Amino acid sequence: MIKNESYKGSQRVFPELLAPAGNYEKLVTAIHYGADAVYLGGKSFSLRAKAGNFSSESMRDGIVYAHEHGVKVYVTVNLIAHNKDFAGLTDYLLSLQNMGVDGLIISDPGIFSCATKTVPTVPIHLSTQANVTNKESASFWFEQGARRLNLARELSLNEIAEIRNRVRGELEIFVHGALCISYSGRCMLSNYMTGRDANQGSCAHPCRFSYSLVEEKRPGEYFPVEEDERGTYIFNSKDLCLLEMLPQLVASGVDSLKIEGRMKSIFYVGGVVRVYRAALDYLAALPEEAWNEPADISFPPSFIEELQRTGTRGATENFIKERPGSHEMIYTSSRASQFYEPVAVIRKAGDKPFVEIRNALFVGEEVEYMQPGLDVVPLTIRAMKDEVGEVVNKANPGNKVFLETDSSLSDCRVNGILRRKKNVQQTKYTN
Template identity: 70%
Template sequence: MTAVHYGADAVYLGGKHYSLRAKAGNFNPEKMREGINYAHQHNVKVYVTVNILAHNDDLSGLPDYLRELHDMGADGVIISDPGVLMTAREAVPDLPIHLSTQANVTNAASAAFWLSQGALRLNLARELSMQEIADISKGVSGELEVFVHGALCISYSGRCMLSNYMTGRDANQGNCAHPCRYSYALVEEKRPGQYFPVDEDERGTYIFNSKDLCLLESLPQLIAAGADSLKIEGRMKSIFYVGGVVRVYRAALDYLAGLPKEAWEKPEEITLPQEFMEELLRTGTRGITENFIKERPGSSEMNYMTSRVIQTYEPIAVVRDLDNGLLVEIRNTLFPGTEVEYMKQGVGATKVRITTFRDEEGKTLEKANPGNRVFLTTEPALEDVEVLGILRRKIADDM
């Protein structure tokens, strides 16, 4: 709902089975049907992930599950396994198939193969340069999708066995324990309990921790290269992240759509307003990298010192109702007098100060805790507020 509110054209989600986010609060059939209906009411499509690398046992029940997705009205399924793709073509031949980035499409011949097997759209591998994306686009006639923002896996397009070896949780079955985000140290056999730092050129110990992908400033070239769809990694993320990132990319695409035709004669010279990137960085990241788009990444694309960079803003509340006042659901402890910002659709934010809040019975409160639903009064009064809009506050200076 947050992604839809802030401008997504489509959302992708996982069910209780066959998804690479097995530990997430995934959708049961009732909630998935509800989510699909909600998206369709707002002219937004829904693609369901069926993207595990399947073993024999996984195939039992798969045709029935695919038929259930079809009956719910899903607009497509995202698949990486050839056997799952073949099963989908047999069980639900008219349900569109999108190839997952897990399938590692890195060249035009591979793209042509998957399109010949029935895939409608290919989510290309994340290890491609801009020129390689353009070459694939020229070589095939199917739709191409490119990941533009979110967490990067240190392995090749997500095919990682580190979690399996270290924790017994198979990332390719949706159970990744994210050991790439751990801080590592060295222990000598005869000195248990004495930990020695693992350094790479004295930069720290998070030796697998990649910065987050961010291709915002490369959108003009991506569009010119032939990308039909831009994908934001957002599952298991907060609504603050989803809303904050989606609204910036929506605003960026709308800005680019408004440029005169002659501007696209040299897409490499098109630049976005600086406020777009400034706003995007306020959602919190591990630092940002363009990964392989311009050149092969090196040590500068890793975050060795910490699992994240300092977050400068945090969510305060989500608007839930407007019938009898500004009713919000609190996300972080809040006191009267706090200055907050209302995140509009687009990149704008309205600053106000909270003067009072009261509970749903009308009692004035001295503070509000996470989960509370309270009516806010602000100075000045907030205008043009919408249900699902997010309120945030500044907690550190911008980086």
């Protein structure tokens, strides 16, 4: 059994919920749905080059907004650096310090060293790209001055607990999101196949491609590569989902639970953060006796059902209980399944809220307002008026309209999301 390490004195402490913020709007959405901290990248020195990322101005604004809401901001400086990449680094680190960032996410030892000398008071969080898989490695990095380690995704719960028992510094683990078939950052597939370097933030995700075999004297003749009869997506992993392991992860004493997905939509970020926030709040409300056996704590089915509505390639618990096998891969498609889609974001709250449309919306449609927590408010759109008060029957993406609905939306909040069910077949989420 995992030792119950989640106490400070006699007080149980719950881990921070750390959310991806690929741009300012995603930052606001993550905070709206309950993130304790967000991570983001600037235009330089960060992986996820296509995540949108923040200009200096938007990063400054994002940090101010987050701090006003009691939320911490960690900035990625996590590329695998070459000599040329150090040009301008010290100025960039100083500018981040001046903006008041709460931590720097770093993987390269050279950048780590530069940061400890240039901005010694800014906490350094070691990125998952540094692949910390054991307690000796964890001790090493804390001795170098790291404040926090994001442990490798390839660890079991027992290994995490062993590391926890060895070191006192902060430990962070990924609980949700896309996985690589390699150790994070140790993959050259994209570089070889497309010239886009995953370690510079430009991965083209060729692990999700469909592969065939070609004999070199017969170009154009494709022989199927089949591990079994289901298909040919031989490197295509399901997405990580450790929701049901949260009680044991909380008990193990980890300090931060991280959600992957800076390149994902506000609908995904808001939807996933919302469920994990509700799950942590559910655990915090349990009586103390429940924690005698964390493995026996379970969530009502509504938690996993709501997660399913955010879009997924299926779910795996990866290495947390046992080594993953072929059933952790998806052989039939590389696309994520999404059974709900966002319709609008609330820009002004009220009984007739003013919303920004994300997918075309018609009068008469049934939608749902995603409240913080797991509840939704089902609604039928009765009428829409545009910004100058003209009645419209259809609103297109980017339009801003006032909504009249059958149920009251007087409790809705700015930055809340309206969604609707898509007309597609839903498949099984968990193993």
